[in-house]
Amino acid sequence: MSVATELDRLRAAITRHPTLAIAVSGGVDSMVLTHVAHGSGASVTAIHAVSPAVPVSATERVKRHAARHNWTLRLLDAGEMNDPDYLANPVNRCFFCKTNLYSRIRSVTEAPIASGTNADDLGDYRPGLQAAEAHGVVHPFVEAGIGKDGIYALAAALGLSDLERLPAQPCLASRIETGIPVDADMLIFIDKAENALREILPDAEALRCRVTAGGIVAEISPLPDADRADRVARLADTLCHDAGRPFAGIRPYRRGSAFLHPKP
Incomplete structure (x- = not known):
């Protein structure tokens, strides 16, 4: 589909709802959805959850x-930091996160709730989609058949230059290996460490500070040259030492590497 066709399809998916409450995380998907919805003629409220699991930069971007x-x-x-099921960090942690989010949104509005879920997300294990279904959440990108590449193309077409260059930004809890409990201090550390390391690697396609059973691992794509890798390692080691956490080294970025299924 052309960008113009995708935009028309997306607007049609949006405007079938006279009012809409969009759960906007600060990532490219929900941000582009909000921009298109805002100009579509629908009555739109953007709702953003402020949480230790949300990067400070994402909240500032939304504002x-x-x-x-x-x-x-x-x-x-959204209250997920008070939910023991979420804090336990099970394999389906996202179900509890989204359950808290959509329940909280529903408590403040009767409008249909929309998410930035896109067509590519349907091929992944996404327990958050189960929570969305339970709360009647609509997914305009899915309805319009638009995936991640289409969203970036829409951002470019709309002149949203900061969004068209924005890398994927899953919640900070996604950096923590399943089974390791989530706590606010850990999430704050992850955000601080990733921001600091990006000062050395501003062009990295992906950079994650993974919390693993063996310590903090910096996952990077592409792997940096020897000089910058040494700078990253020294800074990460200092940050981890100051936070009382062991640094376990650098490795190639692997999507979802913190997502561990329990052994049978």
């Missing part, structure tokens, strides 16, 4: 775009 483009924005605490 900045909302102010610049006159969005109706509501910030809230």
